[in-house]
Amino acid sequence: MKVAIVHEWLDTYAGSERVVEQLIAEWPEADLFAVCDFLPEAERGFLRGKPVTTSFIQRLPFARKHFRKFLGLMPLAIEQLDLSGYDLVLSSSHAVAKGVLTGPGQLHVSYVHSPMRYAWDLQHQYLREAGLERGIMGAYTRWLLHRMRMWDRASALGPDVLIGNSTYIAERIRKVWRRDALVVHPPVDVDRFALKAEKEGFYLVASRMVPYKRIELIAAAFARMPDRRLVVVGDGPNAPRVREAASGAANIELRGRVSNEELVRLTQSARAAIFAAEEDFGIATVEAQACGTPVIAFGKGGARDIVREGETGLFFAEQAAEAIIDAVGRFEAMSIDPTACRANAERFGHAAFRAAMRRVVEEARA
Template sequence: MKTPKVAIVHDSLTQHGGGEKVVEAILDIFPDAPVYTSVYNPATMGESFKSRAKKIITGTIGLNSTFGKFPILTKYFTFLLPLAFENFDLSEYDIIISSSSSYAKGVITRPDQLHIGYIHTPPRFLYGYSVESTKRNAWYYKPVVMLVDHYLKVWDYLAAQRADFLVANSQNVQKRIKKFYRRDSTVIHPPVETDFADRVYAKDSMQQPYYIAIGRFSDYKNFDLIIQAFNLLGIPLKIIGTGVEEAKLRKMAKSNIEFVGRVSDEEKHRLWHNSLGYIFAGEDEDFGIVLVESLSHGIPVLAHRSGGPREIIREGKDGMFFDSLNLESFVEKLKEFDQKVRGKKFDTEGSKKHAQKFSKEVFKKAFEKFVMERWGEKQKPTLLPLNDA
């Protein structure tokens, strides 16, 4: 069997988040694979990505192209993004791996090529899930948004049928794929850095024990709920992150809450490692990489009982769930969580071991096996039934 030539397709390369770390791990498996994308901003991608990606192609239609230099087109580019991916020429490759939460899965391939689509989620903005930007909700955009979204939903469904096989990043996303695309998929959880427990971190200078919350300050992450609860209880909280809601959240917070802002990964994990517990109030999260990172530190988690966290947190061992986003109900759960944390009721060492199930090495082994088995099946000759005539 010949060594297949592989290409990777990813929605966009403008932030170094969970989706981009999936691409990094795939590049570890297929180091010579070029990465096709709609837009690439090297300044935001980090050295770990840039050292792996030997060739990045944005094509003739994309925000990095001449086409993308027209302000009117870039402002309303969402409607045109499917064209960027449909116009990529992938004819020289044997295996195409798309990494997608929006349009990358829509690339065009031939029947003799193998296309595997890794789905982080169907586009959240198309199917009623909360997203970071609230601009689409403005009344003056509504008529246009409704028309564009109708077109994009039709395209998105058809695009999801193009891959030979779909891989979901969680059971939660697997259910969305079945509901919106009417397709089966295989769950392979995304890669997570889980070696934090082996590192040595300086003790925090703050004498008073604190909890920690991390993420982008957007509405659906429910940082306002966390802040209101900690205001009432007076328990110290450190918040790491930035975002559109920051000014509003800072006004809400009392003196027991500290906004740390954006910090280096090393400082983030030092603060995390020295915290009492991690508070996560996001609703219907696709997976929840940050929860695995917390467990790898041996830090228990209080999370909303929805979406991906239900696949990660073993209730009573790794932390607790809360069911209601009502402030009074959440405060009671936070009190209970705090008592159990201080009483050392959670299995710290067990959480560290549990986190290893989601490690980068586990992902790479499972994903490579899946891809190469599908490729092997593709190479087998198709036996046609004999005609009795």
């Protein structure tokens, strides 16, 4: 069986690339395709030396730094990749990878990280944050996203099997593409985050500081709980709002970026990790559980697939400081076993992901 793995683009080793890494581990004979490949040499180890077949976007002027600006050309680019010689096509898609062309004798299984949120339900937020609500560029961007929505829904008919990375994403697939999707949770390196049963007294937030993470809400909540210590790890464009929310609160420590080793140590030692975002899945949530650390999370999105309420953590219903304060109070009245958190996290390990993907392919072939 000839196998092809298709990824969106390669420019960094992040969440979706970890899926590709495990697909390569399960199908080491596969050939690899992408719209473009600008991955630094130091981050290419997960590709196992595989060459990457790319599209014409690879050769466009300024593509190395600005390939995302060619989004309007990517549907055409992905359709030009010749996969006619393959029996099995596995696409890893958060934008256009699912749109590769396959024929009747081929099986196409598409692992969907998310439909293009900036083209669908988050279009208005995207335009607002990008300063594109008005003017010629704003009008062009609206037209482009309209065209992308039409192509996105049409191309969603191509894969034989769609897989969402969480129940939440499967629901989004059903909403925007009107197709059912299986759920296979993404692989998490739970072995890197060892169990530590002895906890310290602080709560932890570890995240990129971008608006949808709502870290300023957590800081505002702890500013009103001076007897409880909060450690905030991370940096990003929303950092000024976080600093403002934490201003004058001696119980809040803003650590900025830390090493991977320090991140693991903090995650292992925290009394609980807190997440206020509506995530597609939430790998950091699993990592906290792998350390035996309970999770206090906003009760929408991928967190509902991860946290077992009352057993490994709990949810709060609103993205509001008052809801977080209430959740911390409820958490401190609970008793959560760190070993239960660790056992819960092991559901999301590398081996579990590869076995689930192999099972989906074999059932689809049968």
